[in-house]
Amino acid sequence: MTLNDNPKWILEGALLTSDVPLSVTTLRECLDKRYTKTQVLEFLAELRADWQGRALELREVADGLWRFQSVPAMRDILRKLHPEQAPKYTRTVMETLAVIAYRQPVTRGDIEKIRGVTVNPNAIKTLLDRNWIEVIGRRETVGHPELFATTRQFLVDLGLNSLQDLPSIGPDQEPQVEAFELFEGQNQTPESVTRVKDRSALKAIDDEHARLEDLIEPLDFGDDDDASQEKHPE
Structure with a gap:
């Protein structure tokens, strides 16, 4: 043949x-x-x-x-061949991405309201440069703020077929930490992860932040971290 x-x-x-x-x-x-x-x-x-x-x-x-x-x-076997660490992101970047992924489309003001701090401009820039988010338009309100949403590349890098494959963050259905392991060539979303059904469950996003923090190695963004943002908001 x-x-x-x-x-x-x-x-x-x-x-x-x-x-x-x-x-x-x-x-x-x-x-x-x-x-x-x-x-x-x-x-x-x-x-x-x-x-x-x-x-x-x-x-x-x-x-x-x-x-x-x-x-x-x-995964562990391949890490022996490629011991270099995949890029990690700060808690600020991860939380901003989580808000956009689950609430999209959102404005900077929406993100600030959910996170309780001024949006770090470097967090948005990092996600834009990584091609995980994009501006899809402007909201028809005062100032016409930009609307952010996730990209197809975001799905590719996480190994997701659609946004419905994002892990549920409802209080009764905690996602596995591995589901948020963001790096190039993400292996897969665990089969046990429940698809998002009720968007109102997003109120539990703060609980998920604690899980995300375990995956993060801080990057040096100078002095524009959340602490300085809270003291000196834009």
Whole structure:
């Protein structure tokens, strides 16, 4: 059997050698559009089943993108090969991201109201530079403040298929800490995590902040931390 006779081999090769997740449209191009999107999705489902129980798994992320990634059990092993630490972010950055992710779209004023302190401009800049958030418009109120929302890259880096895969933060359904481990090439969201159903449960966001803090190595932002922001708000 030749390569052209087995579309799954072609899809497997394309996905394993790609540096970025691939869409079904792109994967159809690899197959010279000889198959429909439905057929390509069927091949992907078969390919995912073929790789079950191995060190890599095929996952759908960012609502329609596909990639191979290591399974959680490989995490400690891979760290031995790549001992350098993944980038970590301050509590301010993480809390700002959490507010945007769960309340989006939000303004700086919304973030300040929830967190109780003036928004650190470096936190917003860090998230914009990381391409985890973007400005999607302006609110029709006095001053027309910018509205922030998360990006598709945010979903890709966390290994999420959609925002509905964000862990629930209701008081009766605490998410696992690993669900918020933000780094390039996030392995996956634990299967046990409950999808967000009730947005009113976001009142428990302060409880989640304590969990997030364990994942953070502070970055040097000079003297524009929350403490100085509270004393000298913009």
